[in-house]
Amino acid sequence: xxxxxxxxxxxxxxxxxxxxxxxxxxxxxxxxxxxxxxxxxxxxxxxxxxxxxxxxxxxxxxxxxxxxxxxxxxxxxxxxxxxxxxxxxxxxxxxxxxxxxxxxxxxxxxxxxxxxxxxxxxxxxxxxxxxxxxxxxxxxxxxxxxxxxxxxxxxxxxxxxxxxxxxxxxxxxxxxxxxxxxxxxxxxxxxxxxxxxxxxxxxxxxxxxxxxxxxxxxxxxxxxxxxxxxxxxxxxxxxxxxxxxxxxxxxxxxxxxxxxxxxxxxxxxxxxxxxxxxxxxxxxxxxxxxxxxxxxxxxxxxxxxxxxxxxxxxxxxxxxxxxxxxxxxxxxxxxxxxxxxxxxxxxxxxxxxxxxxxxxxxxxxxxxxxxxxxxxxxxxxxxxxxxxxxxxxxxxxxxxxxxxxxxxxxxxxxxxxxxxxxxxxxxxxxxxxxxxxxxxxxxxxxxxxxxxxx
Numbered sequence: 275x276x277x278x279x280x281x282x283x284x285x286x287x288x289x290x291x292x293x294x295x296x297x298x299x300x301x302x303x304x305x306x307x308x309x310x311x312x313x314x315x316x317x318x319x320x321x322x323x324x325x326x327x328x329x330x331x332x333x334x335x336x337x338x339x340x341x342x343x344x345x346x347x348x349x350x351x352x353x354x355x356x357x358x359x360x361x362x363x364x365x366x367x368x369x370x371x372x373x374x375x376x377x378x379x380x381x382x383x384x385x386x387x388x389x390x391x392x393x394x395x396x397x398x399x400x401x402x403x404x405x406x407x408x409x410x411x412x413x414x415x416x417x418x419x420x421x422x423x424x425x426x427x428x429x430x431x432x433x434x435x436x437x438x439x440x441x442x443x444x445x446x447x448x449x450x451x452x453x454x455x456x457x458x459x460x461x462x463x464x465x466x467x468x469x470x471x472x473x474x475x476x477x478x479x480x481x482x483x484x485x486x487x488x489x490x491x492x493x494x495x496x497x498x499x500x501x502x503x504x505x506x507x508x509x510x511x512x513x514x515x516x517x518x519x520x521x522x523x524x525x526x527x528x529x530x531x532x533x534x535x536x537x538x539x540x541x542x543x544x545x546x547x548x549x550x551x552x553x554x555x556x557x558x559x560x561x562x563x564x565x566x567x568x569x570x571x572x573x574x575x576x577x578x579x580x581x582x583x584x585x586x587x588x589x590x591x592x593x594x595x596x597x598x599x600x601x602x603x604x605x606x607x608x609x610x611x612x613x614x615x616x617x618x619x620x621x622x623x624x625x626x627x628x629x630x631x632x633x634x635x636x637x638x639x640x641x642x643x644x645x646x647x648x649x650x651x652x653x654x655x656x657x658x659x660x661x662x663x664x665x666x667x668x669x670x671x672x673x674x675x676x677x678x679x680x681x682x683x684x685x686x687x688x689x690x691x692x693x694x695x696x697x698x699x700x701x702x703x704x705x706x707x708x709x710x711x712x713x714x715x716x717x718x719x720x721x722x723x724x725x726x727x728x
Contacts, residue, residue: 336368336628340396341375347588347650348456348614354644355635362635366628379403386412391620394629399436399452399616400683402690405443407618408451414619419630420450425637428654430676433457433613436683445687446529452616455636457651457672458584459611459681460509462603467596468495468578480517480605487555490578496554499580501568502561502704505686506582507547508696509610510556511703512685513581515543516608524608524682531688531725535718536711544703544710551704561704584611587668588649600664602671611672611681613653689724 336359342348356368371392379398385391386407397404407413420426426434433454440448462483464476469486472493477483490497500506516524518539526532534540550556560568565582572580573593580586581603590598603609617636619629635641642652643659651672652659660666675681686693699716702708708716 333625333628334366336366336394336625336632337392338368338370338394338632339373339378339392340370341373341378342396345588345592346585347645347648350648351456351641351645351650352636355632355641358635358638358641359632363628363631382407383410383412386620386622389622391622393619393623393625394632395618395620396615397452397618399445399454399612400687401439401443401445402687402692404436404452404616404618405439405445406690408439408449409441409443412621413451414621414623414626415449415451416453416619416630417450420453423630423634423637425453425633426450428637429454429613430653432676432679432681433653436613437616444529452618453633453637454613454616455633455642455653456614456645457611457653457676457681458614459651459672459675460513460581460583460603460609461600461668461671463572463580463582463586463590463598463600465572465575465578465594465596465598467598468575472578474578476599477604478601483604486579487550488553491554496557496577497579498550498556499568499572499577500556500560501563501565502697502701503563504565504568504697505693506565506568506580507556507560507704508685508700510550510581511543511547511696511700512610512682513603513606514546515539516610516682517606518542519608519682521608521679528683528688533688533718533721533725535714535721540714540717541710544713547700548703548706548710548713556704558704561701584651584668584672587664591649591662591664599667601667602675606680607678608680608682609675610684611675612683614651689721690727692720692724695720 338356340348340352342352344350344353356370360366360368375398378395382397382403383406387410397407404413420437429437435446436454437450437452438448439445439451466476469476472490472495474486474489475482477486487497498510500510516539523539547556551558563571568580569582569586569589571577573590575596587600617629617633619626623629637654639654639656642655646652646655646659646665646669647661649662649665649668651669655669660669686696695717699708699713702716703710703713
C-alpha cells in the first residue's frame, strides 16, 4: 500500500516541481538558517520505531524520496513502478515522501547523516552533488549489485559516467553510487505557428539559426526566451562554447579540472552571447527572470524559440496551444545532457535489498517503455514504445547523442558552487556591467578555486 507522508515544503518556485527532472540548473532559495529548519522538519518525518521507515528496517517498508511532478513522464513511470513493486512484494509498504528539488539539494548531507535517511532517493548527479555525498561516505557502493543485475549493460558509457565516482568524489570512474534510468539533454523548441506567421524558416544549421534570430528581431519579435536568474542564460553560453569544442575539451573541463576560459570556445561563447543581448535576440528584461517565467513566456507565444531541457517536453505537450517541434541545437555535435538524476541508496538505508528491487523495476522494459510513451527519455526502452512522432524524435536524438558520445554534461558540474557563479556572472554579462573578458576572468577564478579543493 502506497503511503504519502505529510511533508514540510520549503518556499520553492513552481518550476522546481513541474519543469525540472533534476540537475544543477536551479538556484537555491533558502538561507542556511532556513535549510536547518528544513532538516529538522524532514527528520521529524521519520517514525523512529522499528517498522523499517527509519528505525530498524524489517524488510516490510520502503521509504522512497523523489521530486518528480506527478504528471511528468518520470512521475507517471515511478508511480507505475510503485504499483509493480507492491504486486511483486506482497505485504511490503511503500512510503513515498515527495520532496522538492531544493529540499533534497540543500539538506542531503545533514539528513543522510542522520538515522532518518530514506531507503532510496532520487539525487542530482555530478561532482558537487552525488560525488560529494559519496566522498562523505553517505551513499552505498552499489558496484556489485549493478553487475549482478546487469544495469551496467543497459547503460551506454556516456550515460553511465554520472553513476561512478572516485574516492575524491570525481565523476566518471570508480565505484557505482547511483543508477540513472532516464536521460536528459538540452534541445531547441520551436513555435512553428510563429515561424509561419512571420515567414521565417525553422533552422537546421547554426547559420540558419542566426539568420532566423535576425529576421524575427527585424519584425519586432524577441526570438529567444530566457532566464537570467536561473539556468537558461548560462546554458546558452555553454552551448555556444560547445560549437567550437571537441570531446577532449569537454572531458578536460568536466572531469579533469582543466579549463582555459580565454580559449577560443569560451571567448566565442561569451562574445556571441553578449552580442545576442545587444542585438535584442535575448531581452535584458529577462536578467532576473526565472526558468518558470521563461517557459511560460514561450507557452504564451512571446518568443518563438526556447533552448532548454527535455524536462520541459511533457509540459509543453500538455499546455502548448500551437504547433511546435523540437530538435538538437542547430549544427551541434555536442550538447549539454547526461543520464538523468540518480537513484541512490543512502548508506544508512534500512532496507537496501528492497531499494535494489525497486531500481530493478524502474529499469524493466515495462516501466522504461511507459516512460518513453509519456514523453520521457528512457535508457532501456524498445524503440517502438513511443507512438507520438515528437516523442520518437526525442528518443532518437538522445540515442544519437549517446551513441556518438555527444552528451557534454552541464556547465555548472565541475566544481561545487559553480552554478551560483554562472548565474550571477552571466547576469552581469547581460546587463553590460561585465565585459566578456571580465566575465571569463570571474569564471576562471571560481573554477580554479573549486578545482584546487578537489
